[in-house]
Amino acid sequence: MSQATDAGDLLASLASGGDLGSFPGDLVHLTARQVPHAEACGLTLTRATSGVTVASTGPLADRADQRQYRLDVGPSLESMRTGTVVRVEDMATEGRWDPYPAQAVELGVRSSLSLPLDVEGRSAGALNLYATEPGVFTAQDESVAAGWAEQATGALTVALRIADSDDRADRLTGGLDTRATIGQAVGLLMAQERCTAAAAFDLLRIASQRRNVELRDIAAGIVGAFEEGLADRPGRW
Structure with missing residues (x-):
């Protein structure tokens, strides 16, 4: 389709x-379907200084999101807080947001792509894509995901x-x-x-x-x- x-x-x-x-549930499923290498997708909305997942395609995205909220570090929070696209090529070698990358690998996540959501001039959250293989997200993935963001x-x-x-x-x-x-x-x-x-x-x-x-x-x-x-x-x- x-x-x-x-x-x-x-x-x-x-x-x-x-x-x-x-809408949130429809959005994450359509995004995961359309972004070529996405295996899971979660939608994070800003809550106080952290975030909350309002929709996900399943346990992989939900657990990857929740672990970041618990640690207060990670690519989706980085994207939400800085208003930038954050791509992780391989969680196994990622040096940012310690100790999240190692815990993400334990969950089965090897690469991710997070895109910020800006509503009326303020940060509203992030759209987060996950995959179980390293280095899978390409420029095409980012372009398609940007449309859904x-x-x-x-x-x-x-x-x-x-x-x-x-x-x-x-x-x-x-x-x-x-x-x-x-x-x-x-x-x-x-x-x-x-x-x-x-x-x-x-x-x-x-x-x-x-x-x-x-x-x-x-x-x-x-x-x-x-x-x-x-x-x-x-x-x-």
């Missing part, structure tokens, strides 16, 4: 995920903006939950306009400001129009 097809799958996930809750950054940006919008709406309406509708509208606009998640959210915000209509109502109109279109198609129940 091509990266373009997988990106389409990701858009479908955003459109149907509501609060984007399924960009998808993650866009989705996280939207998630933060939705949370902020939802919080304001809660204060104004006494608890009305708008997150699902906004998330669906973002996904639909991404597919329609072929744009990033952040750009799609900005389209909603601009429409809200120009029309002087609440953001949740703009989103509801987009979702409603889409559902009406589906109902009008011939052959549907």
